[in-house]
Amino acid sequence: MKNLSPLPLWAAVPVAASAGIILDAAFPDRGWWPLAFVGIALNLAVLIGRRLGAAFLVGFVAGGTFYLAHIEWASLFLGPLPMAALVVLQALFFGVGGMAITLAYRWVPLAYATLSGRLAVLPITVAGLWVFREGVASTWPYGGFSWGRVAMSQSDSPITSLFGWLGVSGVSFAMVLLVAICVEAVRYQGSPQLGRAIAPLALAAVMTGVPSWPTPTIGTLRVAAVQGNGPAGYFDSREPGDLTAAQLGATRPLFGERADVVLWPEGSTDDSPLTDPYTAAVFDEVSRQMGAPLVGWAVTERNDRTYNTEILWTAEDGATDYYDKKHPVPFGEYVPNRDFWRPFAPDLIDLVQRDYTPGTTDPIFDIGGVLVGINICFDVVDDRVLRASVLQGATAIFSSSNNADFGRSDQSAQQLAIARIRAMELGRSVVNVSTVGLTAAIGPDGEILQQLPWFTAASLVQDVSLIQTVTPAALFGGQIEFALAGVAMALLVGSASYPASRRKLIDSVDAV
Known part of the structure; x- marks a missing residue:
């Protein structure tokens, strides 16, 4: 040899x-x-x-x-x-x-x-x-x-x-x-x-x-996903209300169109509808005009803790469910061991003034009897979060993200590719919605059914397949x-x- x-x-x-x-x-x-x-x-x-x-x-x-x-x-x-x-x-x-x-x-x-x-x-x-x-x-x-x-x-x-x-x-x-x-x-x-x-x-x-x-279809869900293209970056210049106004402005052209649910991305509002009457009124308007629930986003506070939250909202009942992001980004959305790391880079550590708490809520929304898996931004790379939603009965997946801080870099394209892989891995349609792109509806075979251009205020409406079959993965x-x-x-x-x-x-x- x-x-x-x-x-x-x-x-x-x-x-x-x-x-x-x-x-x-x-x-x-x-x-x-x-x-x-x-x-x-x-x-x-x-x-x-x-x-x-x-x-x-x-x-x-x-x-x-x-x-x-x-x-x-x-x-x-x-x-x-x-x-x-x-x-x-x-x-x-x-x-x-x-x-x-x-x-x-x-x-x-x-x-x-x-x-x-x-x-x-x-x-x-x-x-x-x-x-x-x-x-x-x-x-x-x-x-x-x-x-x-x-x-x-x-x-x-x-x-x-x-x-x-x-x-x-x-x-x-x-x-x-x-x-x-x-x-x-x-x-x-x-x-x-x-x-x-x-x-x-x-x-x-x-x-x-x-x-x-095999992923046999048991029905469809008509999803309206809205990319507001607002000033959602961490260092973007904006006035109070600009984010919500941009998102609402991109949604209004859809009013009167049929949809089963409206989907807004992470980072799409300035305030929480749970505490701010104006934001609650905006959520009510969207739900009422569309005749469908809104899956919206907000920073929420409960028990002296701060969460990155997707909220299921209807004009009739307000907030009916919520999902808190499982994995806030270390040193971006919170600082672990802040007292230890601060002496090494105090100016940098102090930039992150708000520490998000990792969520413990289940990753499922019931939308008119249809169970949908929910994840926020970097949750999409966590095998456990996505698998948990499918094993709890999700027949489609919504992936919400704020990509404004990454400009026109590869990050958005990489994240969209991961969402496509999740669709194929779990045998589920995935709707990937972003503040600035890339927003897309993806079939369970990973095919992009519709995609919005980068940094454009726009929306898409897509019937996505609902699947109950659970893959070996x-x-x-x-x-x-x-x-x-x-x-x-x-x-x-x-x-x-x-x-x-x-x-x-x-x-x-x-x-x-």
Whole structure:
């Protein structure tokens, strides 16, 4: 058996840097999805045959360049210092994850020194460790940061049918598994080329050939979604009432049109209808003129706590239900451990004067007997919030967002792609409504049915399909992620039991 030599460290570092940039190009707004597989391959290639310190370095470089390119929009809202801190944190996860993957490349071939070991056990371990790293980064610290999981680059690829079966984590696993098998097919010289080609070709055929989970329609809901294009940015210049006036102005052309519900985005009003008579009167007017409930938005206060809230409102009864955002943005919508962080950047920390409390309400509204899942902005990247709404009976999903702080950056396009992936994953129509864009109605197959242009006061009216079928991803998505990470860790730890003296000898010879 002969392996190709690993890259020297002086070459691995620039390759790692290019890997991050190439991986970002797979995501919207460019959306060159095949480059995700190239970026993953380069990420893995630079980790092979590496000492742990060098593995951390190249992993850190790859993660750093990826997130610098991928979330450059964060600097528009939070400024360069918080963005840099977020990039460094995510790069640290890449670095530590890279160390684990390097150990897999070092140990697993010794414990499973066969063709199946190299083309099955090793790729499964590597892909599972990748998913483990994504899972940890998505939940910790302060609720984690789920942006940038490799599966989220695939909203337009031929493997979208996998989302309904495997969920986001499962698709990430399948992508890395395919790449890892291809890497080993090139590296492993112990069998004929045809034999080494069968495994990746077979997996690629399965990934592209699996049918979508069936989503039979039980009815439709006519949704009017309104993009007010008001001055909703954190630092936008505005007078009291400007936000509500802009949103109402964009809604008035719809008056008299038939709809089952009117949907307003996060950040679309100045005051809460629960405490401000004028805002309540506006909500009443919209509901009365449309002959339908309004799903509106407000900052609400209850029990000395502040919430980012979607409110279900009717002209007859006022507020009939509400949903509080589950995951306010750390250092954007609240400051965790404020007393600890303030000495490091007092001016920056003091900019965030209001601390939103994470919500505990259920993510469901009953709209005339139709159960609809509700989420606000970054909630859309949280697997648990979206799954919970479907498991509680949601037949469609409303995703509300304020994207005004991010200008015409990639952020809105990335978020819309995630909403499309959620539609395919959960088998639900999704209406994504934003203050400034991108507002769109999405079918359960991820197809965009209607979309409004950026930074334009406009509205759309769309009949969206209602679905009751629950996908495997909705039922078992959490268990799939846990199982994949658990199997990978078990294989890695099990491989570490290979005789220590032999492992030490090979480590000293091969690692660079």
